[in-house]
Each structure stands twice: as structure tokens, then as C-alpha cells.
Amino acid sequence: MNLAQQLINGIVLGHAYALIAIGWTVLLGVARLVNFGHGQMYMLGAFVTWYTVSRLGLPYLVAVPAAMLAGVAVGYVMQRVMLQLTLKQDLVSIMIVTLGFGYVLNGAAALVFGSTGQILETPLSRLDIYWGDLWLTWQDVALVVAAIVFFIVLKYVIDHTAVGRTARMVAEDPPLALLAGINVKKVYLGVFAFEGAAVALAAALVAPRTPILTSMGFDEVIVTFVVVVLGGIGSVLGSYFAGLALGLFTAFFGALVSPAYTTAAAFLVMIAMLVLRPGGFAAAPGSR
Amino acid sequence: MIPMLETRDLAAVYGGNRALAIPHLAVAAGELVGVVGANGAGKSTLVNSLLGWSRGRPRISGEVTLAGEALSHLPSFERVRKGLLLIPEGKLVFATMSVEDNLLAVGGQLLGDRRRAYALDDIYDLFPGLKERRGHLGAQLSGGERQMLGIARALRLGPRALLLDEPSIGLAPRLVATVLATVKQLAADGLAVLLVEQNVRAAIEVVDRLVLIERGSIVAQGPAGAMRDDPRIAEAYLGAHAT
Numbered sequence: 001m002n003l004a005q006q007l008i009n010g011i012v013l014g015h016a017y018a019l020i021a022i023g024w025t026v027l028l029g030v031a032r033l034v035n036f037g038h039g040q041m042y043m044l045g046a047f048v049t050w051y052t053v054s055r056l057g058l059p060y061l062v063a064v065p066a067a068m069l070a071g072v073a074v075g076y077v078m079q080r081v082m083l084q085l086t087l088k089q090d091l092v093s094i095m096i097v098t099l100g101f102g103y104v105l106n107g108a109a110a111l112v113f114g115s116t117g118q119i120l121e122t123p124l125s126r127l128d129i130y131w132g133d134l135w136l137t138w139q140d141v142a143l144v145v146a147a148i149v150f151f152i153v154l155k156y157v158i159d160h161t162a163v164g165r166t167a168r169m170v171a172e173d174p175p176l177a178l179l180a181g182i183n184v185k186k187v188y189l190g191v192f193a194f195e196g197a198a199v200a201l202a203a204a205l206v207a208p209r210t211p212i213l214t215s216m217g218f219d220e221v222i223v224t225f226v227v228v229v230l231g232g233i234g235s236v237l238g239s240y241f242a243g244l245a246l247g248l249f250t251a252f253f254g255a256l257v258s259p260a261y262t263t264a265a266a267f268l269v270m271i272a273m274l275v276l277r278p279g280g281f282a283a284a285p286g287s288r
Numbered sequence: 289m290i291p292m293l294e295t296r297d298l299a300a301v302y303g304g305n306r307a308l309a310i311p312h313l314a315v316a317a318g319e320l321v322g323v324v325g326a327n328g329a330g331k332s333t334l335v336n337s338l339l340g341w342s343r344g345r346p347r348i349s350g351e352v353t354l355a356g357e358a359l360s361h362l363p364s365f366e367r368v369r370k371g372l373l374l375i376p377e378g379k380l381v382f383a384t385m386s387v388e389d390n391l392l393a394v395g396g397q398l399l400g401d402r403r404r405a406y407a408l409d410d411i412y413d414l415f416p417g418l419k420e421r422r423g424h425l426g427a428q429l430s431g432g433e434r435q436m437l438g439i440a441r442a443l444r445l446g447p448r449a450l451l452l453d454e455p456s457i458g459l460a461p462r463l464v465a466t467v468l469a470t471v472k473q474l475a476a477d478g479l480a481v482l483l484v485e486q487n488v489r490a491a492i493e494v495v496d497r498l499v500l501i502e503r504g505s506i507v508a509q510g511p512a513g514a515m516r517d518d519p520r521i522a523e524a525y526l527g528a529h530a531t
Contacts, residue, residue: 184365
């Protein structure tokens with residue numbers, strides 16, 4: 001086993017996990033909501049990217065925003081449908097509705113894109129980088145750079161801009177936010193649209209690494225769940241480090257023990273973490 | 289003269305029980321009106337209902353107008369944007385945000401009708417204590433500082449009318465005087481202010497007019513000087529014995 005290669009794999013995988021999870025992190029942090037259709041939204045982002053590049057013949061740089069737009073539209077529609085449940089914070093119904101939405105997305109995607117596996121090739125995924133025994137693609141580099149930039153920008157927006165302050169007010173106390181003149185419903189809609197865009201961006205960057213299927217989504221929602229819980233619910237920085245840690249863990253566990261038990265081992269770590277440090281990595285109250 | 293804030297037939301019903309029934313109440317610009325009454329009389333329900341706001345789920349009906357403009361059909365946040373500001377009882381600051389973020393999160397909007405939205409410097413001039421604590425989290429503030437921050441955040445939104453729900457609750461007597469003096473000054477600056485207070489002794493010193501509420505209805509109202517001698521006020525709230 002080449003440790004340096006596993007380190008590279010872990011770092012790339014970690015940034016992929018962090019990017020896939022970030023939409024849910026914000027969703028949970030601001031709106032106290034869950035979305036079990038998150039994985040299927042990832043699938044949709046991957047297929048919109050694939051369709052734009054492979055079928056429409058448009059550049060990858062056009063496909064990425066196209067996928068994000070599709071994500072925004074799905075997120076908005078989803079939240080619009082269940083806005084009353086959101087306002088009542090009826091989490092059980094929201095879980096069931098979003099789970100159902102996921103299956104509807106699965107079915108609709110199979111109808112539109114077919115149920116055979118596809119390869120999403122981008123100009124960057126075909127460009128290899130060799131460094132001695134070490135290997136990665138420019139797609140991997142783009143993924144890591146995009147994830148880092150995305151997290152820095154998001155952290156800045158949340159901490160230092162009017163939009164971020166508005167989101168934080170709604171996250172802490174929606175009724176009090178109303179008294180500050182904030183349209184809480186609009187914030188909820190915006191957060192769901194953001195989640196859609198973020199997971200679609202993740203899909204456009206991460207999906208070229210593996211074959212894509214319209215039936216996928218379950219693994220991604222599980223990864224997201226682990227990252228969000230380990231990172232501390234609603235914590236942007238926590239999610240970044242949790243994603244990275246999970247990526248490194250997966251790479252090294254897969255190489256040292258067996259890839260077959262990686263998910264089970266990751267859940268064991270998550271259970272231990274929940275018992276020992278219930279707040280996740282970012283356990284301090286109010287940390288982001 | 290058109291009152292700045294006026295309500296007609298304001299009612300609130302919780303689970304079939306009528307908690308409030310106010311046929312008419314008006315506050316002029318520059319007027320400070322105190323609302324007093326026993327615990328559970330409906331004082332908080334009154335100010336919350338004017339804004340159509342509550343942490344519970346009451347059914348609210350009736351007309352509310354601000355500077356002659358009907359607000360009743362608007363959701364709470366729209367009424368706030370029109371200039372009707374409530375500083376609620378209890379939790380009134382965002383505890384996980386710094387003092388400055390509490391203030392920066394609101395205001396800065398373009399306000400029509402020559403409304404004055406306080407700039408950050410104006411706020412710090414009015415409340416120097418908040419300037420010193422600008423980097424501290426809301427959770428780290430004392431009760432008095434929270435009250436100041438609640439009022440300051442409302443001022444950032446360019447109020448025409450302020451609704452204050454028990455601003456003196458839990459404060460030391462010296463701070464009560466400071467808070468009420470600030471409220472008095474804001475009214476003198478032209479705001480219509482409706483002040484809910486349990487501390488009748490302190491409130492009667494600053495208000496122009498006093499409204500007494502019992503079981504959700506107005507049972508007496510008048511100028512502060514006259515109400516001081518009203519036996520219902522004097523006996524129940526000022527500890528005096530009617531002769």
C-alpha cells in the first residue's frame with residue numbers, strides 16, 4: 001500500500017464528502033430541517049451535468065451552472081410544497097415527504113435519462129497527473145480547490161454579510177426574526193434552493209469520478225448524514241473537517257482493512273462520537 | 289388629527305377562550321401610553337396582537353392602522369417594515385450573535401415617508417454601554433443591556449410606533465429608571481409608544497396616559513395624573529388606600 005496515494009485519495013474523497021454535505025448542513029443549521037431526498041438531488045445534478053455535456057454537447061462550464069439551476073428549481077418546489085410543515089417544524093412529516101420526493105426524483109430521472117449507467121466525462125477528468133507513483137486527475141484538483149473556495153465564501157457570507165446575519169437570526173429564533181422584519185418563509189425557501197444548488201455543484205464536480213446511475217442517492221445521503229452529525233449540526237467549518245476526516249478514514253480503512261466494511265466502520269465512529277461528544281467537532285454553542 | 293397607531297375591535301382567541309377584546313385604542317405621535325393590569329390581564333396579548341405576532345397560535349381579528357394605513361391584512365414582518373416595532377417580553381436578543389451583528393442584521397433599508405432609521409453611530413451615542421459590548425455575544429449581556437439592545441434593534445428599523453412589553457422586568461431599580469427615561473425620550477422625539485408595564489409606580493411617572501386592562505378589556509383610561517387618583521390604580525398598584 002502506498003500511504004501517500006491513500007492520503008491523496010482521502011483528501012480528494014474528504015472534500016467530495018464535505019461538498020456533498022454542505023447543503024444539508026446549512027439546511028439543518030438555518031431551518032432545522034432534514035431532506036432525505038438529498039441523495040437523489042445529487043443524482044439529478046450529476047445527470048443534468050451529464051446530459052448537458054454528453055447529449056447537448058455544451059461545455060462543462062455551462063453544464064455546472066445548469067445543474068445548479070436544476071437543483072435550485074427542485075429545492076424551491078420541494079420547500080414550496082411542504083412550507084406549512086416547515087413552519088410547524090413537523091419533522092416526522094418532513095422526513096417522510098422528502099423521502100418520498102427522493103423516490104419521485106429517482107423515477108422521473110429514470111424516465112428522462114434511462115436506467116442504464118453512464119460515465120460523466122469532463123475535460124478535466126481525462127487529464128491525469130503523475131508524480132512518481134502517485135496519481136490523480138485534474139478533476140480531483142478542481143474538486144478540492146472548488147470545495148475549499150466554496151467553504152471559504154460560504155463561511156464569509158454567513159459571518160459577515162446581511163444575508164448571513166439574516167440566516168443566523170432565522171436559525172436561532174424564527175419568531176424573533178419576524179420582529180426584525182425578516183420574511184422567514186422566504187428564508188426557508190432560499191435555504192432549500194441553496195441546498196439544491198450546493199448539492200448539484202457537488203454532483204457536477206464529484207460524479208465524474210464514478211459511473212452514475214439514476215438509482216443512486218442512498219450512499220450520498222448516508223455520507224451526508226455522517227458528515228453533518230460529526231461536524232456538529234449546522235456548523236460549516238465542522239462539516240468541512242468532518243468531511244475531510246471521513247474521507248481520510250475511508251481511504252485508509254479501505255486500504256488497511258477492507259473497503260467492504262468502510263461504511264459500517266464510519267457509522268461506528270459516528271455512534272462513538274455521538275456518545276462521547278454529542279455536539280460533533282464543533283461542540284461549542286453557536287459555532288459555525 | 290390622525291393617530292399614529294390605532295386599533296378597532298381588536299380580539300385574540302386562544303383555543304376558544306377570548307383573551308382580548310379592545311373596541312378602540314389610539315396612540316398619537318409623540319405620545320407615551322402605559323398599559324397596566326394584573327398578571328394574565330391581556331397586556332402582552334394586546335401588544336402582540338397589534339403586530340399579529342405570537343409565540344403561541346392565537347386567532348387574531350380587528351383593524352390596526354399605522355399613520356392611517358391599514359395593517360391588519362399584513363403579516364408581522366410586513367407590519368415591522370411599515371414601522372410598527374415590538375420589543376417583546378423575555379427573549380429579545382439573538383443570543384448567538386454579537387451585539388454589533390444584532391444591530392447590523394437589521395436596518396439600512398431605504399425607508400420612505402421621512403422615517404428615521406438610526407445609524408449604528410446614533411445607536412452607540414444613545415446607548416454607550418452597547419458600544420463597549422459590541423463584540424460580546426447577546427447571551428453574555430445583562431438584563432438591562434439586553435433591553436437596551438432590543439430597543440436599539442427596533443430603532444435601526446425606523447419605527448413610527450414602538451410597542452414595549454415589560455421592559456423593566458427583572459431589572460434593578462436604577463436600570464428601570466434609565467430604560468423608562470430612554471423610552472420617554474423616544475416618545476418626545478416623535479414616536480408613538482405603547483408601554484406595557486407591571487411596575488405601575490415607575491410607569492406612571494413617565495407616561496402621558498394610562499390604560500388599565502382587566503380580563504382582556506380596557507376598564508379605565510385617562511391622563512397619568514388623573515389615573516394616579518383612580519381607586520382601582522391607587523389601591524391595587526400604588527398601595528394607597530382610598531378615602
